[in-house]
Amino acid sequence: MHLSNSTLSAVEAPVSVPTYDRSGVTAGIVHFGVGGFHRAHQAMYLDRLMNQGEALDWGICGMGVMPSDARMRDVLRASDGLYTLVVKNPDGTREERVIGSIVDYVYAPDDPAAAVERLADPAIRIVSLTITEGGYNFHHVTGEFDLDNPDVRHDLADPGHPRTVFGLVCAGLALRRERGIAPFTIMSCDNIQGNGDMARRTFTAYAEALDPALAAWLRENVPFPNSMVDRITPVTTDADRADVAQRYGIDDAWPVVCEDFTQWVLEDSFVSGRPAYEKVGVQVVDDVVPYELMKLRLLNASHQGLCYFGYLAGYRAVHDVTRNPLFSTFLLRYMDEEATPTLSPLPGVDLDAYKHKLIERFSNEYVADTVARLCAESSDRIPKWLMPVVRENLAAGRQVGLSAAIVASWARYDEGVDEHGEPIAIVDRMADELRAVAQGNREDVLAFLRNRQVFGDVVDDPRFTEPYAAALTALHRHGSVATLEQIMGNVPA
Numbered sequence: 356m357h358l359s360n361s362t363l364s365a366v367e368a369p370v371s372v373p374t375y376d377r378s379g380v381t382a383g384i385v386h387f388g389v390g391g392f393h394r395a396h397q398a399m400y401l402d403r404l405m406n407q408g409e410a411l412d413w414g415i416c417g418m419g420v421m422p423s424d425a426r427m428r429d430v431l432r433a434s435d436g437l438y439t440l441v442v443k444n445p446d447g448t449r450e451e452r453v454i455g456s457i458v459d460y461v462y463a464p465d466d467p468a469a470a471v472e473r474l475a476d477p478a479i480r481i482v483s484l485t486i487t488e489g490g491y492n493f494h495h496v497t498g499e500f501d502l503d504n505p506d507v508r509h510d511l512a513d514p515g516h517p518r519t520v521f522g523l524v525c526a527g528l529a530l531r532r533e534r535g536i537a538p539f540t541i542m543s544c545d546n547i548q549g550n551g552d553m554a555r556r557t558f559t560a561y562a563e564a565l566d567p568a569l570a571a572w573l574r575e576n577v578p579f580p581n582s583m584v585d586r587i588t589p590v591t592t593d594a595d596r597a598d599v600a601q602r603y604g605i606d607d608a609w610p611v612v613c614e615d616f617t618q619w620v621l622e623d624s625f626v627s628g629r630p631a632y633e634k635v636g637v638q639v640v641d642d643v644v645p646y647e648l649m650k651l652r653l654l655n656a657s658h659q660g661l662c663y664f665g666y667l668a669g670y671r672a673v674h675d676v677t678r679n680p681l682f683s684t685f686l687l688r689y690m691d692e693e694a695t696p697t698l699s700p701l702p703g704v705d706l707d708a709y710k711h712k713l714i715e716r717f718s719n720e721y722v723a724d725t726v727a728r729l730c731a732e733s734s735d736r737i738p739k740w741l742m743p744v745v746r747e748n749l750a751a752g753r754q755v756g757l758s759a760a761i762v763a764s765w766a767r768y769d770e771g772v773d774e775h776g777e778p779i780a781i782v783d784r785m786a787d788e789l790r791a792v793a794q795g796n797r798e799d800v801l802a803f804l805r806n807r808q809v810f811g812d813v814v815d816d817p818r819f820t821e822p823y824a825a826a827l828t829a830l831h832r833h834g835s836v837a838t839l840e841q842i843m844g845n846v847p848a
Contacts, residue, residue: 357606358453360435366453370439370603373455375405377435380458382416383478383630385539387520388485389417389427394438394454395588395613397483397544401456403635410630414458416479418470420520428462430608436460439599439610443721450615451603463523467516474527475536480627482524483542484554485584489735489784490520491547491557496738496811498553500560511564521561528562528577529569538577540625544584546655547739548647551581551622580622581643583650587716588613589724614722616712620646645699649706652694654713655740656761657686661717662729663764667773667835673724677717681839686714688843689757697747731782733765734789738809746811749818756822760842762810763826764835766803769793774834785809797831800824 356362366372384401386393397415404410419428431438436457442450463470474482484490492501501507510522517523524541531538541558543550558579562570591609599610620638633639640646664685665676676682690710698706717724745758770793771779781790788806795802804814804823813819829838 356604358434358437358439360437363437363453363455366605367603369449370451370453370605372453373402373406375408375411375455377455377458380405380411380414380455381478382459382476383410383413384415384481384483385418385461385474385479386415386483386485387418387420388487388490389415389419389424389431389457389460390485391588391591391611391613392584392586393485393544394457394611395440396584396586396617396619397485398454398456399440399452399617400619400632400635400637401630402452402454404630404632405456407634409634412478413481413630415456416459416461416473417457418473418523419460419462420464420518420523422464425462425464427609428460428465431457431460433608439603439605439607441595441599441610441612442615443612443719444615445715445719445721447721464518467518467523470523471517471526471530474523474539475530475534477531477536479539480537481540481542481625481629482527483544484520485544486520487732487735488545488547488739489732490545491553492519492521493553493557495734495742495809496807498556500557502560502564507561510561514565521558524558525562525565525569525573528573529566532569532572537627538573539627540578540580540629542580542582542621544582546584546651546736548651548743549581549644550647551579551624551643555579576626578624578626580624581647582622583618583620583643583647585618585650585654586613586616587719587722587724589722590728612722614716614719616716618650645701648698649701649704649709651740652697652744653690653706653710655736656694656744657690657713657717658729659733659737659741659765660686660689660757660761662726663761663768664835664839666726666730666779667764667768667830669773669775671726672720673726673729674718674720674722676726677714681836681843683714683718685757685839685843686717687711689761693748693753693755693757694744696751696753697744727780727782730768732784733769734783734785734809737762737765742810742813745813745819749813749816755819757842759819759823760826760838762804763823763830766793766796766827767830767835769803770796796827800827803827 510517543554622643670676769789
């Protein structure tokens with residue numbers, strides 16, 4: 356049975372379906388970056404709220420800008436925006452739902468002017484983003500917006516035919532300003548420290564280069580709430596599609612599989628209203644930053660702590676890595692000794708329980724998360740998730756040996772061959788550059804760290820370079836498991 360509005364009533368238990376009339380749902384949100392995570396998280400929360408009979412004027416219109424987004428356009432249009440969400444619990448049980456909160460999808464390259472008009476529609480009151488850590492187009496070290504990006508240069512020269520999220524959003528805001536329409540809120544849901552603040556800086560920098568008057572209006576009128584989002588959502592596989600077809604009789608070209616845990620902490624700063632997210636489990640707070648740092652520096656940085664060591668040793672499934680006590684103990688030591696000292700107190704949050712819950716989540720075999728997924732796009736992840744921990748600890752005179760070992764494992768991974776001689780397919784926008792630099796690791800143990808575009812001046816600090824060099828040398832001589840055993844014996848508990 357092909358999933359669509361016309362077949363929705365034929366979906367049988369145990370799969371639940373929307374209880375609301377989708378024909379009455381109108382779009383109030385444009386979302387850039389519709390992928391697995393957005394559909395397992397923000398769209399799921401909204402669907403949950405709609406099932407309570409609320410927020411029917413807050414449907415989601417997805418908007419794509421990348422060539423790869425064309426496939427999502429085709430899949431969602433064929434299914435009327437519907438898709439199957441399969442939640443896999445650690446005990447092997449499942450929860451299955453058809454999500455109906457996405458009601459439209461606009462692929463901007465098809466008609467940029469129409470995409471801008473959609474953003475200028477007064478019904479659109481929120482523009483939300485999951486465009487990945489690399490999508491904000493800023494320098495890893497300075498934080499400055501990159502005006503030399505070829506697509507940004509194109510949009511500034513030809514603002515009537517924008518290619519980027521910055522060009523599209525600012526063109527939509529410009530039309531709203533010109534027509535006397537209230538602005539929308541720009542809500543970042545990406546894994547970046549101060550994601551709303553970063554979005555404000557980058558969109559304002561683009562607007563300043565385009566039209567200083569627009570930038571001034573944006574600064575005055577457009578809010579950018581910070582948020583923290585969390586749910587492990589692996590890439591959908593053909594096996595997932597086949598599983599949904601076999602178990603439930605549903606032909607879904609792009610179902611979503613995720614873990615049972617989900618969290619969303621959101622700053623309450625909106626200009627034209629918002630859905631009542633707090634009614635469906637979202638924590639709406641005045642200050643997101645402490646929650647955000649907890650998640651980025653414990654969960655996200657720990658993912659980097661296990662993935663390179665694990666991949667080099669031959670692991671391909673995240674749960675297999677985490678179930679090895681050597682690796683899980685290493686992660687807990689990193690979280691306790693280097694990440695936690697950089698966090699602010701969070702009243703009511705048991706950090707020790709949170710850390711052990713992370714290990715439990717990583718160990719969920721039914722989610723079937725892959726080590727390769729965690730290794731991807733490291734040049735956007737390590738500088739945003741781990742290096743801030745390093746810099747804060749160095750500034751405070753604290754140890755950085757475990758963080759240095761994680762960076763060393765990345766340097767070894769980017770040499771492009773694992774410990775069994777198998778080639779590594781490096782997935783990173785800087786893959787060619789990083790691989791070329793990593794090839795010099797054996798001749799110059801600090802070669803990888805000399806990339807100041809990624810690491811800044813940490814290569815000048817022996818407190819970091821000494822444990823880094825020791826870990827990388829051990830990785831070359833003895834492999835990842837022996838290196839971790841050595842580190843766990845040498846770093847004070």
